[in-house]
Amino acid sequence: MVLENLPYGPRSYVFSPKWFYGFDSIIELIAVVVCILLVYYSYKCFKLTKEKKYLYFSTAFLSLTVAFIAKITGTLAIYKPEITRTAIGSTIHKTFASMTPYSINAIALVLHFLFMLLGFMVLFLIISRLTWKNQRVIALLAYFVLIATWISVIHYQLFYATTFALLLLITYSYYQNYKEIKDEKARFVAIAFGILLASQGFFIFAIYSSTMYVLAELIQLLGFVYLLIPFILIFKRKPKRAAK
C-alpha cells in the first residue's frame, strides 16, 4: 500500500493517547450532528427560496460531514480493528481484501483532508461573496486544496496549517459580519469559528504531544457546541403574531 510506505510522516494518523481512544470519535460524531443540522436547514432554505447561497452553504457543511465521518471510520479501524469482523465490516473487508486497518486509516484520513479543506474553502467562498462567476479564483483555490491534500499525506501538519489559514479568514469575515449586524447569534457564530481556529492551532502540534491532540479535540467540541447555539436560538424564537 503506497500510503503505508511513504518516506515521510507518521505511519498512521493516530495521535490520541490510548485512554482517549473513542472519545475523539464521539466528539467528531457531535460535529457530524451539528453539520448535518446545518446541511438540512440550509438545504430547506434553498428549496424554499431557490437562492444558491443556501445550496453552497449546505454543500460546505456536507463536505465537512463527510470529512468527519471519514476520520471516525479511519480512527475506529485502528482503535477497534474487530469492527472489520462485524457483518458490515466483513463485507467491506472481503471487497477490499488487501486492506489492513492501517490502510483504511490512511485512505480515510486522505478523504478527511480533502473534504475538510473543500468544506472550509466553499465556506470561505460564500462569506467572501464570491460566486461561480469568479471561476478563475475558484479554480485556483480548488487547485490549492488538491495540492494541500496531496502534501498533507506526507506532512500532515500542512493540513492543519491550511485549515488554520482558511479558518482565520473565515473567522475574520464572521467577526466583520457580527460588527455589521450586532446580533447575538452572529456573535456566537464568530466565536464558534474562533474556537475552531484555535483547535486547528493545537492540532498542528499534535504530532509532538498527545496532550495537544486531546486539547485540540476538546476545543473543537466547544467550537461545535458554540456553532449549535445560534441555530437553537433561531428555532427557540416564538413567531410574532398580529395584535388582536
Next chain:
Amino acid sequence: MIEKRRGKLEIIADILRSIQNKGGKIKPTHLLYKSNLSHAKLKEYMETLLGRGMIEEKDVNGRKMIFMKEQGHKFLSEFDRIKEFSDSFGL
C-alpha cells in the same frame, strides 16, 4: 447608499408584514402605500397570496379589507427564521 433590489420572497414578506403590523387587517389603499409597489405589481402579488391562501379579502361595512390568514403567518414566521439564519451565518 444604493439599496439592494428586493427579491420576490422579500416583497411577499413585506406585504404580509404590512398587514401584520396593522393588526392582521389592512385597507387596500394603505397596503399599496406601505408595500412600495405599483398598483399593477401589487395586484399581481395579491393574486399570488390569495391563491396560496395567505390572505383573504372581505367586505367590512361595505369597504374592502385584506385579512392575513394562518398560512400568511406561517410564511412570515419561516421567512423571518430564514432571514435570521442568513444574517447569523453571514449568507
